[in-house]
Amino acid sequence: MRQMNTDCRRSFGEELLSGHLDGFLTHGDRQRVEIHLEECESCRRLYAELRQLRDVARSTPFLPVEDDLWDETPRGWLSLWARGLGLALLLLTLLLALGLALWQPSEEPPLLLGRLLALGSIGGIGLLLTSALVDRLRVVGHDRYREVKK
């Protein structure tokens, strides 16, 4: 925390320093500030620091962004969940099938397992397609400029 400067005999509110920095003071206030700054080192130091901060902020360059920034549509939670579940299900199915292939059981694998593998594959692909469909509908439904664009 900064120590309060007891030597400063400023007769105006400190915010006038910012006002002076920005050039928005009346003639009278500007003179008061300038006279005080000539006499008070701590206010002069504060003023210099504030000016430095302002100058750095003001000099921060921003480049225009490309037009395709406006075409990006964020994915919704439904799409993300469907995509994640779909991928997980497909991966699980694949691992199961791989495991069976490597294990090479002597007997025919049970019918239930076969059905599970088929279900997993169909379910995974279905979820991925759902995710894609939801994204497509979102783009169409949230085309924010369809009223503006030709």
Add this chain to the structure above:
Amino acid sequence: MRTKDVNAAPVAMKPPPSSISREPSADVVARALEGDGDARQELVRQCRLPCYLLALQLLGNREDARDVAQEAMLRFFAHLSRFDPSRPVLPWLRRIVRNRVVDLQRRGRVRRAESLETSGPHGGAMQLRAMTLDPLQQAERRERHQRVWRAVQDLPPFHREIVVLRDYQDLAYREIAEVLDIPLGTVMSRLHAARLRLRCLLAPVGDGSGGGLR
């Protein structure tokens, strides 16, 4: 006595890069009001970048800034029929952007602030233009910009917005008062408080001498 520094009052300063935005002409606005598609497209092109930059500086991340800018444009066109074409467009848009930002912040739906330079298809949240400085000076300058940017994003929203409007957007006190709907006198005091807080955030740890960039 350092009267030279004191007397170097900023009278005519070069405007900050992010404040350079061309106000759409009254003719374009009038034609857009009449339903001219080309004029509406032109309005979109001229207005969405200033909206985006303001939102980006207030929110600190691209996705939220893009959403806010798009919504601001939507609201603008939704109420275009009530707009007086002789009045400037950008002050109205700024107010819409700022109000939308406040809504997002109140609902706690603002994403995490990004650094000044992040990787991405657009070169990140912002790109630093190539400067005519040597590499060391460029790096130092970039570091200063980064530090101040991070500190600005760490300010509470009511301090951040006034610093952004004054120091990044170069709005006059009167314009800031209009956007924030506060008295003119409050602008100066709130801005000063925000700058002092910013200075504290940038103060080196353990250094009681104050802030600033060394």
